[in-house]
Amino acid sequence: MVHQRYLSTQAKKNVSINQTYGSTEQGATLIVVLLFLVLIMLAGVIAVRQSNTDLKIATSDQINTVLLQSADSANQKLEMMINGNPTSPEYKDATSASGVFGHFLLDEKHATNEFIYCFNPRTQTYVKANATIKDVSGGYIESLNNGICDYTNANDYTSARQTVMTQMSVTTTPPEPNAERFGHMVIGKEIEDRTSKKYKFDVRATSVLPAYSEPKVGSTxxxxxxSIKSNVTTGNKSLSDCLLEASTPSKMLYEQAEVENVSSSTICIPFGRGALSSQCLLLAANP
Incomplete structure (x- = not known):
């Protein structure tokens, strides 16, 4: 004989409720696990983005340092030439009629020109033969256009690694309307004497990294x-604006340099104390 057991209505309700509670607990656990997975993924994405940002900042700092050092090196080279020994070949070249400073010092008609050359410490680039000379309208003086840096030419880079190139621009400083009277004269010199004048120069050293982005906008x-914004003609851009639009990493250093004739006197009267200086012997030759 088969005995069948029938559950009461209350028992059936208890079983149904217990089953419902178990299903709800399993669903809540799944949602919590998914939330943890999402949080872990977000943490990973944030960490990766932070790492990329740190890397970009470090790279930007390295690029800025390299560009700054290259531009500063070009300025120091120019300072060493003009402050060096007057008998040195570099000094003579720089102050000669074909040199970067002599071009302005020896001919006042060149006062508004821009003397441009591509800095290369391994070669002599600061003379007219290797320079570009522009007037205020952007034209070339005496057809000289050999000083523009060419990023496709290995010889125009500052080192054999072909990473950075530096282009120099030298101009005379425009006169200031409120400048001190006779401030351009050297004390103790005759006004008519050309060497008695003090000259101020604007020196702009622009370093670029062509490997990151070609320094070119369209065909320009x-x-x-x-590099002088006041000389930019209609439809063109200045050097810095063009590099910014081309997204080429660059750094321009600007400095003013004063060049003047410095003379020194020799005391030729010993007043009975010691011998005369060798530079004064001619004065004592006829007692």
Whole structure:
């Protein structure tokens, strides 16, 4: 004989409720696990983005340092030439009629020109033969256009690694309307004497990294542009603006240099104390 057991209505309700509670607990556990997974993924994404940001900052700092050092090196080279021994070949070249300073010192008609050359410490680039000379309208003086840096030419980079190139721009400083009277004269010199004048120069050293982005906007080569914004002609850009639009890493250092004739006197009267200086012997030759 088969005995069948029938559950009461209350028992059936208890079983149904217990089953419902078990299903709800399993669903809540799944949702919690998914939330943890999402949080872990977000933490990973944030960590990766932070790492990329740190890397970009470090790279930007390295690029800025390299560009700054290159531009500063070009300025120091120019300072060493003009402050060096007057008998040195570099000094003579720089102050000669074909040199970067002599071009302005020896001919006042060149006062508004821009003397441009591509800095290369391994070669002599600061003379007219290797320079580009522009007038205020952007034209070339005496057809001289050999000083623009060419990023496709290995010889125009500052080192054999072909990483950075530096283009130099030298101009005379425009006169200031409120400048001190006779402030451009050297004390103790005759006004008519050409060497008695003090000259101020604006020196702009622009370093670029062509490997990161070509210094070019369309068909316009940025390094062909003037670095003096007041000389930019209609439809063109300045050197710095063009490099910015081309997204080429660059750094421009600007400094003012004063060049003047410095003379020194020799005391020729010993007043009975010691011998005369060798530079004064001619004065004592006829007692």
């Amino acid at each position: 080569k940025c390094l062909d542009q003037t």
